[in-house]
Amino acid sequence: MSFFLRRAAFYLFTAWAAITINFFLPRMLKGDPITAYLARNQGKVSPEAIDSLRILFGLDNPKPIWQQYIEYWGSLLSGDLGVSLSKGLAPVSAVIADALPWTLGLVGVSTIVSFVIGTGIGTFIGWRRGSRAEAIVPIATFLSTVPYFWLGLIVISVFSTTLRWFPASHAYSKGTIPNFSFEFIGDVIYHSALPAFTIVLTSLGGWVLGMRNMMVTVLDEDYVTVAQAKGLSPFRVMYGYAARNAVLPQLSSFALSLGFIVGGTLIMEMIFSYPGLGLRLFEATLAKDYPLMQGMFLVITLSVLVANILADVVYAIMDPRSRQEAAS
Amino acid sequence: MSVTATGVTDAVPVSVSGRSFREGFSMFRNAKSITGLSILAVFTLLAIFGPLIAPYDPDAIDLLHRNEAPTWGHLLGTTHMGQDILSQIIIGTRGVMIVGFLSGIFATIIAVLVGVTAGYVAGAKSEALSALTNVFLVVPGLPLIIIVASQFEDPSVVLIAAVLAITGWAWGARVLRAQTMSLRNRDFIQAARVNGEPLYRIIAVEMLPNLLAVIASSFVGTVTAAILAQTTLAFVGVTPISNWNWGTILFWAQSNNAFPDKWWWYLPAGLCIALVGVALALVNFGIDEYVNPRLRSAGMRARALRKRGFKPSDGATAVADTRN
Numbered sequence: 001m002s003f004f005l006r007r008a009a010f011y012l013f014t015a016w017a018a019i020t021i022n023f024f025l026p027r028m029l030k031g032d033p034i035t036a037y038l039a040r041n042q043g044k045v046s047p048e049a050i051d052s053l054r055i056l057f058g059l060d061n062p063k064p065i066w067q068q069y070i071e072y073w074g075s076l077l078s079g080d081l082g083v084s085l086s087k088g089l090a091p092v093s094a095v096i097a098d099a100l101p102w103t104l105g106l107v108g109v110s111t112i113v114s115f116v117i118g119t120g121i122g123t124f125i126g127w128r129r130g131s132r133a134e135a136i137v138p139i140a141t142f143l144s145t146v147p148y149f150w151l152g153l154i155v156i157s158v159f160s161t162t163l164r165w166f167p168a169s170h171a172y173s174k175g176t177i178p179n180f181s182f183e184f185i186g187d188v189i190y191h192s193a194l195p196a197f198t199i200v201l202t203s204l205g206g207w208v209l210g211m212r213n214m215m216v217t218v219l220d221e222d223y224v225t226v227a228q229a230k231g232l233s234p235f236r237v238m239y240g241y242a243a244r245n246a247v248l249p250q251l252s253s254f255a256l257s258l259g260f261i262v263g264g265t266l267i268m269e270m271i272f273s274y275p276g277l278g279l280r281l282f283e284a285t286l287a288k289d290y291p292l293m294q295g296m297f298l299v300i301t302l303s304v305l306v307a308n309i310l311a312d313v314v315y316a317i318m319d320p321r322s323r324q325e326a327a328s
Numbered sequence: 329m330s331v332t333a334t335g336v337t338d339a340v341p342v343s344v345s346g347r348s349f350r351e352g353f354s355m356f357r358n359a360k361s362i363t364g365l366s367i368l369a370v371f372t373l374l375a376i377f378g379p380l381i382a383p384y385d386p387d388a389i390d391l392l393h394r395n396e397a398p399t400w401g402h403l404l405g406t407t408h409m410g411q412d413i414l415s416q417i418i419i420g421t422r423g424v425m426i427v428g429f430l431s432g433i434f435a436t437i438i439a440v441l442v443g444v445t446a447g448y449v450a451g452a453k454s455e456a457l458s459a460l461t462n463v464f465l466v467v468p469g470l471p472l473i474i475i476v477a478s479q480f481e482d483p484s485v486v487l488i489a490a491v492l493a494i495t496g497w498a499w500g501a502r503v504l505r506a507q508t509m510s511l512r513n514r515d516f517i518q519a520a521r522v523n524g525e526p527l528y529r530i531i532a533v534e535m536l537p538n539l540l541a542v543i544a545s546s547f548v549g550t551v552t553a554a555i556l557a558q559t560t561l562a563f564v565g566v567t568p569i570s571n572w573n574w575g576t577i578l579f580w581a582q583s584n585n586a587f588p589d590k591w592w593w594y595l596p597a598g599l600c601i602a603l604v605g606v607a608l609a610l611v612n613f614g615i616d617e618y619v620n621p622r623l624r625s626a627g628m629r630a631r632a633l634r635k636r637g638f639k640p641s642d643g644a645t646a647v648a649d650t651r652n
Contacts, residue, residue, distance in 0.1 A: 141609045145601075145602050147578075153587050266471055285478055301468065304466050
């Protein structure tokens with residue numbers, strides 16, 4: 001039990017720290033969201049409107065910072081993330097709710113695909129160590145060190161500009177209205193082909209290498225030799241004995257990789273003009289749209305935390321030792 | 329690791345520092361590490377002597393030779409303004425290498441300080457440092473970097489390196505903490521403590537040599553991440569586009585529709601980033617094989633078995649077929 005309590009305490013602390021960083025970050029940075037907002041809407045806003053905007057966003061707020069902090073928590077707990085300056089004063093939560101499914105769908109699916117394929121290949125070449133299959137290792141290394149945006153642009157220019165097989169940008173065809181018909185879903189999958197392909201291509205290498213190295217290490221353990229000596233089928237030894245233990249470090253990297261994914265999607269969504277969180281966050285940064293930036297950052301951090309909790313649970317199910325570690 | 333004749337050198341403080349210093353480099357003494365280090369050495373030389381080697385001024389505009397494919401005059405062709413791309417790549421090497429290594433050094437210093445301390449002290453202090461590390465692991469790096477870097481009009485190279493280091497040290501600290509915790513209760517550390525060695529000496533002389541491989545591997549990892557992040561920032565246009573690095577070249581290539589036809593403009597810069605990344609990965613493989621000898625010997629043993637007619641994946645009780 002103490003294990004779960006400690007994990008819970010850790011996640012609560014991390015969530016608190018992330019939310020607090022989130023509160024202070026925009027306030028420490030220079031630059032004035034109102035000035036940026038007015039620059040975009042030059043001449044359209046009267047001086048009285050400017051004053052009311054300032055009051056609305058608490059920019060010439062004489063309140064001490066700790067009181068702002070408490071109010072921030074208050075509005076956060078009631079689900080109010082403020083309004084976005086760059087999206088026509090729409091509620092931040094609505095902007096995020098609009099963008100989140102696209103990022104979760106595309107990046108979530110391609111990350112899982114990449115993890116499964118990469119771990120599978122890693123299991124295989126670790127099992128067949130010393131064989132020709134190891135030629136995959138240098139290729140995978142090269143692909144994982146290539147800058148993502150560069151690979152993305154090349155993939156676009158080959159498969160979209162030159163061959164015209166796939167669309168290069170957006171999540172669905174212009175003019176269609178999102179709905180749940182097969183036609184629309186097919187359109188979405190068609191548009192996500194290239195972004196998903198590049199994500200899998202660049203992230204595959206890490207999974208292959210990590211799993212291969214763990215397999216090679218685990219295959220030398222006595223329990224694998226014993227399993228083989230008992231006459232179990234090679235398939236059973238490979239999956240039930242070697243891979244099952246070798247996959248544990250992969251799972252903890254998988255949870256952490258979810259954090260790096262969001263960074264990666266920012267670039268992916270910029271290159272493919274994909275209407276997800278990353279693109280919105282980048283637009284918000286350029287427009288100095290603090291409420292939107294804060295909201296995005298919060299959602300991203302919290303989703304990484306949730307992913308970590310899930311990974312912890314899976315890990316604890318698969319490896320009983322991790323539950324005992326705290327007690328010893 | 330070389331085995332000394334006495335076998336108990338941990339108890340002989342005089343020989344420790346000299347031996348461990350030499351051994352500190354033995355993790356680089358294998359084919360993979362040496363290949364990686366050689367590639368890095370070439371790029372380091374380019375970074376130092378770039379201005380002497382570059383055939384042209386990277387900013388020099390030559391309107392007579394615009395958008396030219398590679399010729400003998402311009403080995404990697406020219407941009408839309410007639411600038412020599414080879415010169416831009418050579419000059420840009422310096423920015424990439426400085427930011428990569430500076431940020432690697434900064435991040436490694438933070439990681440060693442936080443990680444080793446968190447591993448050595450126990451109880452609440454250790455938990456607090458570990459929680460700090462985990463917060464930095466969870467906070468998404470690249471968005472944070474873009475937000476911070478976009479706040480500065482003209483961020484200096486050192487500043488960019490520092491921002492990259494602050495978002496990149498946590499992974500190394502986590503690994504170092506785990507390694508230090510496992511070292512803390514080993515016999516030779518206990519012996520040093522009983523001997524009354526001061527804390528700084530226990531950490532610097534007894535522990536650090538055993539942590540060198542982990543430190544080196546986290547340094548290499550941070551440098552790779554920093555180089556990728558920095559070129560990405562330059563490509564996005566968050567850092568000033570007047571400072572040449574490989575990301576800047578790709579920024580100009582993309583904003584002038586070089587994709588897909590003007591391959592000489594965008595292929596070399598991307599390949600250079602990948603080549604440095606591969607070199608760093610090779611160094612890391614070398615360190616991995618040094619730390620975990622099974623990785624090094626697995627392929628060799630499997631090949632040896634196969635030569636004698638066994639299949640290494642067949643199982644322990646396979647019998648050689650000696651009939652022919």
